[in-house]
Amino acid sequence: HREREINDLASVLVPALRGETPSNVFIYGKTGTGKTAVAKFVGKELLKKGEETKKNVNFIYINCEVVDTQYRILQNIANHFIDEWNEHVPFTGWPTDEVYSKVKSMMDKEKCVTVIVLDEIDKLKGDEALYSLSRINSDLENARVSVIGISNDLKFTEFLDPRVKSSLGEENMIFYPYDAEQLQDILRDRVETALKPDIIEGDVIPLCAALSAQEHGDARRALDLLRVSAELAERSKSSKITRNFVKKAQNKISIKNECIV
Ligand SMILES: Nc1ncnc2c1ncn2[C@@H]1O[C@H](COP(=O)(O)OP(=O)(O)OP(=O)(O)O)[C@@H](O)[C@H]1O
Ligand SMILES: [Mg+2]
Incomplete structure (x- = not known):
């Protein structure tokens, strides 16, 4: 029952398969309306299509209830690109700027398009994480990032830095309740x-x-x-x-x- 939403989200992300930057998306809907399920499903499809067409696309799912600071978000993204366990960015201890640079250099090295889902985005502590992600495309040379934010709090975007707000809300999707x-x-x-x-x-x-x-x-x-x-x-x-x-x-x-x- 979420075919339309699946297709809408997929069509936003499809430029990733051509190496272009998909728009950022903000998804809003009440609890239990299938937001997480749809985002994960479309992510899987994107990875599958990426493999079939030999395009370097990444899909990173982060639940901000668990990973809730700028440092931890960037750390998670960086570690997604680092295979060797002993080279992983640690939970704490690095300057945040350094983690940001690590993310940037890993992405540029891979020359990839990365779709990052921030689920329960309203649980983030502060909007520094969103701020870094909204400016990362201008710092990247060979790579592109797009962010899908998911929330059941419609007011969430009201309090964001205007730049972050307009960047995250390039596309908006609403998941209506099931009847x-x-x-x-x-x-x-x-x-x-x-x-x-x-x-x-x-x-x-x-x-x-x-x-x-x-x-x-x-x-x-x-x-x-x-x-x-x-x-x-x-x-x-x-x-x-x-x-x-x-x-x-x-x-x-x-x-x-x-x-x-
Ligand atoms: N169209 C659907 N078909 C089958 N199962 C569904 C459908 N939509 C939702 N579900 C199931 O309902 C449950 C809740 O869905 P989901 O976790 O995606 O909701 P959500 O919108 O992310 O809610 P929350 O805002 O609380 O995170 C999950 O177990 C999911 O598998
Ligand atoms: Mg959810």
Whole structure:
């Protein structure tokens, strides 16, 4: 159900296969709308096409919830190009400028186009990382970089340095919530690979989909509901997953979420 988004993102990135610089993209959408899944899928396709056509394209996926400073972002990118473990840039200790220079020289040496995904970009501490990446193309001689930023916080870009903001937002994509019908398809798809379809009562998938459609069309919530329902059914040694288990799963998940908040 994200064919249009997949195609849109792929068409932004396709210049990479001609050695040109793809536009930077900012992707916004609520949680569970498939942003991460689409970005990773398109990245894989890009690498595959790159190999087929013998073009030097790189794809680097970084989750900014985990890697959240300018130093760590640059360190991650640099190490992507360094095969020898003992030559890796260390977690801390180098001047940030030196890590930046390392990234630049590795890329120039490889003469490549690199697409960098910064997922959960709103979790970055400060915008220095984005600032370095927005100016790196003017420092590179033989290589090109493009950045895909992903967030579920629409306000995130408001507070950025104007230069960073306009650079990151060259293209914008919005992932709209899934409706109940799309969620049903996603669930059926997953059931086919993960469960025996005949242990699920007919009204279970529509119920999971409807409940999650109310939760701003969150596919992760829909899949969790089904998974937890299956676990609860198994635990009570029931041969069928019924709507009762879905209701219990719903309670369990909302209690858990309240505890986290
Ligand atoms: N169209 C789809 N088809 C099948 N599975 C999907 C689809 N969209 C999302 N999913 C699944 O739903 C879950 C959530 O998707 P994903 O992680 O991509 O959401 P997200 O938009 O990145 O959310 P967040 O903002 O919380 O990071 C994943 O398990 C993903 O595989
Ligand atoms: Mg995500």
